[in-house]
Amino acid sequence: MASAFQLCGVKGDVYVTPRRSFDCETRIGFAKFVPAGLYCAGGVVSSEKVRSLLSVTCKAMTTTRSDVVEKKNNVIVENGENFGEIEKSSSYTCVMKFGGSSVASAERMREVAALILSFPQERPIIVLSAMGKTTNKLLTAGEKAVSCGATNVSIIEELDFIKDLHLRTVDELRVDRTVVSKHLEELEQLLKGIAMIKELTQRTKDYLVSFGECMSTRVFAAYLNKIGVKARQYDAFDMGFITTDDFTNADILNATYPAVAKRLHSDWVSNPAIPIVTGFLGKAQKSCAVTTLGRGGSDLTATTIGKALGLPEIQVWKDVDGVLTCDPNICSQATPVPYLTFDEAAELAYFGAQVLHPQSMRPAREGDIPVRVKNSYNPKAPGTLITKGRDMSKAVLTSIVLKRNVTMLDIVSTRMLGQYGFLAKVFSTFEDFGISVDVVATSEVSISLTLDPSKLWIREIIQQELDHVVEELEKIAVVNLLKNRSIISLIGNVQMSSLILEKAFRVLRKLGITVQMISQGASKVNISLVVNDSEAEQCVRALHSVFFESELSEL
Numbered sequence: 091m092a093s094a095f096q097l098c099g100v101k102g103d104v105y106v107t108p109r110r111s112f113d114c115e116t117r118i119g120f121a122k123f124v125p126a127g128l129y130c131a132g133g134v135v136s137s138e139k140v141r142s143l144l145s146v147t148c149k150a151m152t153t154t155r156s157d158v159v160e161k162k163n164n165v166i167v168e169n170g171e172n173f174g175e176i177e178k179s180s181s182y183t184c185v186m187k188f189g190g191s192s193v194a195s196a197e198r199m200r201e202v203a204a205l206i207l208s209f210p211q212e213r214p215i216i217v218l219s220a221m222g223k224t225t226n227k228l229l230t231a232g233e234k235a236v237s238c239g240a241t242n243v244s245i246i247e248e249l250d251f252i253k254d255l256h257l258r259t260v261d262e263l264r265v266d267r268t269v270v271s272k273h274l275e276e277l278e279q280l281l282k283g284i285a286m287i288k289e290l291t292q293r294t295k296d297y298l299v300s301f302g303e304c305m306s307t308r309v310f311a312a313y314l315n316k317i318g319v320k321a322r323q324y325d326a327f328d329m330g331f332i333t334t335d336d337f338t339n340a341d342i343l344n345a346t347y348p349a350v351a352k353r354l355h356s357d358w359v360s361n362p363a364i365p366i367v368t369g370f371l372g373k374a375q376k377s378c379a380v381t382t383l384g385r386g387g388s389d390l391t392a393t394t395i396g397k398a399l400g401l402p403e404i405q406v407w408k409d410v411d412g413v414l415t416c417d418p419n420i421c422s423q424a425t426p427v428p429y430l431t432f433d434e435a436a437e438l439a440y441f442g443a444q445v446l447h448p449q450s451m452r453p454a455r456e457g458d459i460p461v462r463v464k465n466s467y468n469p470k471a472p473g474t475l476i477t478k479g480r481d482m483s484k485a486v487l488t489s490i491v492l493k494r495n496v497t498m499l500d501i502v503s504t505r506m507l508g509q510y511g512f513l514a515k516v517f518s519t520f521e522d523f524g525i526s527v528d529v530v531a532t533s534e535v536s537i538s539l540t541l542d543p544s545k546l547w548i549r550e551i552i553q554q555e556l557d558h559v560v561e562e563l564e565k566i567a568v569v570n571l572l573k574n575r576s577i578i579s580l581i582g583n584v585q586m587s588s589l590i591l592e593k594a595f596r597v598l599r600k601l602g603i604t605v606q607m608i609s610q611g612a613s614k615v616n617i618s619l620v621v622n623d624s625e626a627e628q629c630v631r632a633l634h635s636v637f638f639e640s641e642l643s644e645l
């Protein structure tokens with residue numbers, strides 16, 4: 091049965107008093123991570139939930155109203171009812187993912203270790219990406235190997251860079267070089283193999299880039315063990331991450347959840363150690379080869395583990411103060427967004443905000459596990475908390491996202507088919523060619539749509555596929571293919587769509603921009619506008635000023 095509480099906390103403390111009000115399960119976690127100062131939140135949570143969360147998250151509990159909830163010798167009593175012993179959770183309390191920039195050097199790894207240890211009440215699972223730009227360097231090395239000849243592999247600049255980075259890091263951390271030396275040798279052998287067969291398949295690409303995460307996690311685990319913190323390295327492809335065989339963009343299969351939970355639980359029970367897991371990687375269900383989850387896929391690794399273990403919180407540590415109102419590389423004035431819903435975050439990620447992997451919100455939403463986006467360079471910043479719901483009554487616009495280099499198709503029916511037949515034929519054509527569609531706007535006899543560029547990254551195939559699609563559609567329609575377009579997504583409260591559109595179009599009219607397509611999805615959190623690539627950044631900056639930079643909001 092649900093009981094009513096108000097929770098106020100400083101780090102490590104939770105005060106519980108009676109109150110009605112909103113869902114606060116996630117705010118308990120918030121109190122936990124505010125490094126200094128007071129935070130208050132009210133909420134309705136079940137007694138059971140409070141008990142389990144407190145047991146996990148709080149070092150100490152202090153009561154402000156001892157008649158309601160108190161802690162006596164580790165026993166929670168609520169309104170006189172005894173809920174029994176507060177049990178420390180037997181295994182993990184959260185998952186913490188650190189991206190490439192967070193573990194880019196020995197110094198950064200030391201800082202991340204210190205950061206993890208600054209939460210002594212946590213028993214985290216750590217997910218790491220490859221160090222810095224290692225993934226890009228590996229891909230470039232692979233492409234160079236295709237044409238450089240087997241005898242020239244050792245002089246590929248990127249291979250040198252990767253060797254130097256990892257050897258320098260282990261030396262600086264004073265861990266044994268053997269931690270990475272075998273992988274570095276194998277990497278060179280692999281590049282020689284690619285050079286000999288003069289081909290870099292999608293499957294080989296995945297195996298190639300896996301060296302990045304395999305090495306960063308080994309280095310970090312060795313460092314933790316060296317400083318006396320027991321850690322255990324895991325390759326995701328050997329610990330239960332089962333995926334489709336879609337190399338370079340594999341989907342995680344449901345069998346992953348029980349397999350990962352079982353492995354992590356049983357290892358903890360038999361020999362507790364902090365797990366250090368490779369992000370981004372999996373094992374293909376059919377071929378058993380190493381797969382990757384798409385660029386930025388370590389976020390998805392983290393949320394998958396969070397769901398598998400039903401953890402109270404998933405943390406993704408980045409190099410920015412959370413999800414921002416816009417890409418800071420486009421708008422230097424972008425500011426952190428304190429709260430987001432899973433839907434908003436998913437839409438934002440899908441429509442191109444690099445900060446989160448497009449699929450990463452799915453496991454968190456399914457498991458209803460709060461995701462906190464934090465800055466490993468600035469841990470005191472509150473970051474962004476992503477949950478199922480938030481107070482939208484005052485929300486207008488949350489964030490502006492830009493997706494560049496999009497291909498758009500205008501398809502006008504020649505009326506050879508009826509309306510239903512026309513729409514069905516158009517979409518079945520895309521299905522037949524395995525091309526996914528992003529934004530759609532339709533009228534009775536015409537459709538405008540954009541194609542998802544992430545699915546179209548092998549250039550030669552794109553053109554060929556597009557030619558076939560157009561050829562097929564021209565049997566029933568006049569087709570106009572428009573390249574170099576951008577989607578500007580306005581993520582926010584679509585209940586306010588009239589206000590958002592009024593403001594947005596005022597700005598765009600002032601700039602003399604023609605919007606070529608507009609779409610408001612059923613998700614109710616996103617309005618998408620399509621403009622020319624060449625005008626897009628200027629539009630985004632102007633929209634950002636009008637919505638987020640108050641002194642210019644009268645534009």
Ligand SMILES: Nc1ncnc2c1ncn2[C@@H]1O[C@H](COP(=O)(O)OP(=O)(O)O)[C@@H](O)[C@H]1O
Binds near residue numbers: 189219418445446
């Ligand atoms: N809306 C946004 N909010 C925050 N960061 C964004 C946004 N859009 C783009 N970015 C970029 O995403 C980067 C963080 O994502 P990413 O590089 O994948 O992090 P990591 O490698 O640490 O996981 C930031 O440095 C920033 O440049």
Ligand SMILES: N[C@@H](CC(=O)OP(=O)(O)O)C(=O)O
Binds near residue numbers: 190369384389
């Ligand atoms: N290393 C992989 C996976 C990843 O998630 O990286 P990051 O967390 O640095 O975005 C990539 O670069 O895509």
